[in-house]
Amino acid sequence: MTDSTAVPEPGGHAARTTHAAAGADTDVVAIAPDPAVAQGILEDAPAAEIFDADTEAKARNLIGRYPQSRSALLPMLHLVQSVQGYVSQEGIAFCARQLELSEAEVSAVATFYTMYKRRPCGEHLVSVCTNTLCAALGGDAIYKKLSEHLGAGHEETSGEPGTPGSITLEHAECLAACDLAPVLQVNYEYYDKQSEQSAVELVEALRRGEKPAPTRGAPLTDFKGAELQLAGFFPEDEETYRSHVDGPSQAVETLRGARIAADRGWTAPVMEDVPLPEVEKK
Known part of the structure; x- marks a missing residue:
């Protein structure tokens, strides 16, 4: 047998070990693209300080x-x-x-969908x-202009996340x-x-703290x-509820074909009507 190598090498090099020699722990904060986010992952805050009794009641409701x-x-x-943004x-x-799930199961879902953000968002x-179509008609130029204007790239925030006037920018796939x-959308409104x-x-x-009315x-x-x-x-009071959700949903362009x-x-x-085929009961 030959002496072991610090790192396994390919080829006919017999070694006593098949693993790399142990070294110092990696400083994950130092190498992270955003050290503040990495630090937040390492420092778990007590859940009770974040998710109060009202949030837990809403969770049970769900x-x-x-x-x-x-x-x-x-x-x-x-x-x-x-709660957190x-x-x-x-x-x-x-x-x-x-939900009596493992954290791995929840993480697999949270990291699959782009609507769940893993970094704090702006207001x-x-x-x-x-x-394709939006890009060809100016979407790419709009995104570039906003990125330059805000000083923020994809999923980056201009301003302190969560504070008034802060904005998180992202480029999105087809918004239908x-x-x-x-x-474009602001908080998913068109x-x-x-x-x-x-x-x-x-x-x-x-x-400036304004909330311009969406197109639809x-x-x-x-x-x-x-x-x-x-x-x-949503608010339980009907009038308040309607004031939160009602708004125009049609556009002339969308209905042109039907008209x-x-x-x-x-x-x-x-x-x-064609009857559906029988499905074997499970």
Whole structure:
């Protein structure tokens, strides 16, 4: 046998060990792209200081809406974001504990969907569509302009996360509004037919504490407020509820095809009902 090597080498080099020699612990904070985030992961805060009794009551409410408790994971992750503005390691542990899942199971879901953020978000999340049609009509230019204006790249925040006027920027895949391209969203509400100038004016209004009305959809709230709605919680008072969710949802461009068909008497062929095949019971 030859002497062991510090690091295993390929080829015919027999060695006493097949592992690298142990070294000093890696300083994960020093090598992290964002040391502040790495430090936050290492320093777990007591969950009780973050998720209060009201949040736990909402979590139990969510669980009660489903026949299997694990089905409440997606809205519960939104609930966590409504408290912290992102899904922290404490948030992962909170969901796992409430749903009797492992933290690995919760992490697998939280890291799969782009709507769950792993770093603290600003007061507002600005999503610029850079998919094919929006990009061709100016979406790429809008994203570049906002990135330069805010001094922030993808999933980066201008300002202190969570503070008034702070903005997290991201480029998004198709926002399903090709007929109104280029579009962007603020906290998932639509702002259609944007330009570089209008997009800059929009983020400057957000920085000033204003909430410009979306082109379509509900009145604008902040990111945490939108997350609470996505978790499924709304005001109980009907009038207040309506003021939070009601808004225009139609656009002339979206309905143009249907109106042309109606004007010309075009109708779709009638489809006969066909019974579904029998499915073996499990």
